Amino acid sequence: MTADNHTDASARKLQWHKAAELDEFDDGQVRSCPAGLKTVALTKLNGAYGAIDNRCPHQGGPLGQGTLENDKIRCPWHGFDFDPFTGEAAGGPDFDVPTYPVQVRGDGVYVGTPPPAPAARTVSDVLAETMTNWGLDTVFGMVGHSNLGLAEAMRRAESAGKLRFFGIRHEGAAAFAAAAYGKLTGRPAACFGIAGPGSTNLLTGLYDAKADRAPVLALSGNVDSAVAGKGAFQDIDLLAAFADVAVYSEMVRAGSEHAELMTLALKHAILERGVAHLVVPDEVQIIEAADQRASGPEGRMPDLRISPPSAPLSAALQRIEASIRPVIIVGAGAKFDMADIVTLAERLRAPVLTTFKAKGQIPDEHPLACGALGRSGTPVASWMMNKADLLIVFGASFSNHTGISPYKPVVQVDSDPLALGRFAPVAVPVLGDVGVTVSALLGRLRTHPALVDQRPEVAERWAVWRSEKSLRAQRNPAGRIAPATVFAELGRLVPADAVLTVDVGNHAYSFGRYFETKDRQSVLMSGYLGSIGFGFPAAMGAWAAAPDRPVVAVTGDGGFGQYLADFTTAVKYDMNITHVLLNNGELGKISQEQRSSEYAVWQTSLRNPDFAAFARDCGGYGRQVSDAAELNAAVSAALDYPGPALVEILVDPSSN
The missing domain is CATH 3.40.50.970 (Thiamin diphosphate (ThDP)-binding fold, Pyr/PP domains)
Structure with missing residues (x-):
């Protein structure tokens, strides 16, 4: 149908959309073309244009992707035939499809569609x-x-x-x-x-x-x-x-x-x-639901900050007041109650150890902080735990990776009754909200007259460990960088309010040992599932949750390889994420486990792209570093870049 057929009042009420250029169609061609919110099957046949609904009424086949046979559009899915000008179906009027007027104008071919009906609430x-x-x-x-x-x-x-x-x-x-x-x-x-x-x-x-x-x-x-x-x-x-x-x-x-x-x-x-x-x-x-009311949380949520029963609280106080070398251990369940826990630690002059998943909940610069405990932890934490006469544990699940000593008396506080004494009996299990329980302890606490101030010993153990870390950071083989060097530099450069997301692998163990948290830094990881690939997608989630905070993803080449296409997602939404990628060319943690089990190292090598070039191809910042002298400048530039940035660091696979 041509412009001459559509000059009446009803046509003027239509919304007209340019569907094609004048020279875009050959005679005898049909195509799917957008026309506002609709898609039409637009046909040029014998010099005239016709537009019918693109959707076959049988199963929704796209008619514009069909063929013209005998001057009819044949549905590409099931072979139904339709007149390209009238929408009449060979199968009978029950299958006819709507038609839309066409105007050929000086700058293109236009299709008129009715104004969209108001959207129905569904x-x-x-x-x-x-x-x-x-x-x-x-x-x-x-x-x-x-x-x-x-x-x-x-x-x-x-x-x-x-x-x-x-x-x-x-x-x-x-x-x-x-x-x-x-x-x-x-x-x-x-x-x-x-x-x-x-x-x-x-x-x-x-x-x-x-x-x-x-x-x-x-x-x-x-x-x-x-x-x-x-x-x-x-x-x-x-x-x-x-x-x-x-x-x-x-x-x-x-x-x-x-x-x-x-x-x-x-x-x-x-x-x-x-x-x-x-x-x-x-x-x-898509069922209409015009009269249905949406719901909300009003009147549906309890106050979860429950107080502990008096008997276990008193028993906990007795244990704490009898202790002269208590140590506090915090897990991720204590994340939102750290201020009161630190106050308790300062009253007791007690070292604070974290599970790996809770790393950063107390900054390592605090005079009572000892870093993480366990396989990914610091020797400072394990030393102080071994010297303790009581472990006060808040919001931790006693994972075998954490290694909380079963030979020490334990006061355990958790809001989950199943978490209390989960793997072995504890001296005093206390059911209660962590924050409420700590406040109750502080309100009634009396300390032992012989309570040891453990801060000097914590400082001494940190001095020993920092000296060792410094030696390890100097061992950089040609063309590679030691992980201790990487995390020493990150410790200096990562902003004090950053969120760090850490993947699974050798780099995570190195992060736990070498990186020292400060101020308001938060650390996220795949704690108990231990899923490789977590690091970069988690950084996207962290950015969405806290777009005003710096977000730093720390991954290995194995983990990033699983979701590297989503670097383009970060570019698309302009996510300000700094990605520090430690590339050792293999699944290094698995290689180590094979060696420790006296197996041959097998199928752990990786064929990697140039990750820095990949980041640039995606539209972000990318730089590869193999010399420790260039590390500071590369990471600083990435942190300053206003968008997704990747620093690929070639690290020594033989050290962690």
Whole structure:
């Protein structure tokens, strides 16, 4: 149809969109062309243009990707034929498709479409509104064919300023980012995938959240309910797949109380510090829900700061008051109560040791700080623990990697009753909120008359260890840099309020031993799952949670190789992340384990790209360093770069 056919009043009410250039179509050609929010099948045939709806009414096949045969458009999926000008279907009027007027103008071919109808409020909108009412404003995910209704609701929420959506390159990165967000803030972010592989790709990052008790909301699109369970494309039982990882996992159905399901999901995630999961079938996402009310947290959440019972509190006080060399050990469960714990330590003049996952919760520059305990820890921490006559443990799970001594009397404080005495009996298990319990201890504490001031001994042990670290930092083979050198330099340069995300591997052990935290630095890691690949996606989550703080990712080449495509995500959203990549050309930790087990070193070597060049190709800053003399300038430039920056450091694989 041509311009002459569309000059009446109804045509003037249409919205006209340029769909093609004048010379873009050959005669006898059909193509899919955007026309505002619609897509049309635009055809040029015998010198005339026609536009019909692009969607075949059979199963939604894209008619513009079909062929012209006998002057009809043939659907590329199932062979249905349609008239390119009238939309009439060979199969009968029940299959006819809408038509749209066309105007050939001086600058192109235009298609007229009716103004979009006001968007109907859907089940997805109810879910998104409830989510943002609860304060969840950050989603990492990938938009796909079975979550488009949910994605549209999130787009509307983002347009209203209530939500931020970060489109990632792999759903595993989305889950790690959401887990890191939860670890840093104690609040949930969401990760988002489609049916089948899009959701199963979330699982590793979600298991990290489960293991480290981080609140996360996982949202899965799903196939239509009508074909679920029939072996349809990407049809798997997502409730079964998520049964072990989630504290709450439910299907959202047409007749569900939709807002209530989202509220229950978020309530479980927050209160149980774990993964909550909702599955929303494709057709349910777009059901109109004009009259449904969104929900929120008002009247739904208890005060979790519970006081300890009086008897165990008194028993704890008796143990502490009888001690002359107490030591305090803190885990990640004490993250938000460190001010009172430090006050208690200063009253007791007691060293403070952290689990590796809690590294940085007390800065190493504090005169009572001893660094991390255990396999990734400092000899300062292990020395002071071995000299102690009482261990006061807050918010730690007694992992075998931490190595809390089973031969010392322990006062353990935790808000989780299952964490108390989990692996072996403790002298005094105290159930209570860590902060409330510490305040109660401070209010009644009397110290032993012979209490030892352990600060001079802590300082002495640090002097010995720093001297050893300095010697190790001088051993840099040609063309390589010792990890001790790297972390000494990072200790000097990383800002005092930075968030550091650490991957899994030899570099993590070196970080635990050599890097000294200061001031308000926070450290995030895949603590109990120990998943390689965590570091860089976690930095994206940390940046989303705290965009005003410097974010530094510390990874190895093995870990970054798993999610390196998401460097482009950081560039796309202009995330100010400094990535320090220690490249030793192998899975160094596994090589060491093979040697220690008297196995041959096998299949641990890596074929790496030039990571610094890769970062530049993605649009970020990239620099490779193999000389210790260049390290300061390279890291300083990366920290100053206003966006994603990567410093690739060639490190010595024989040292850590």
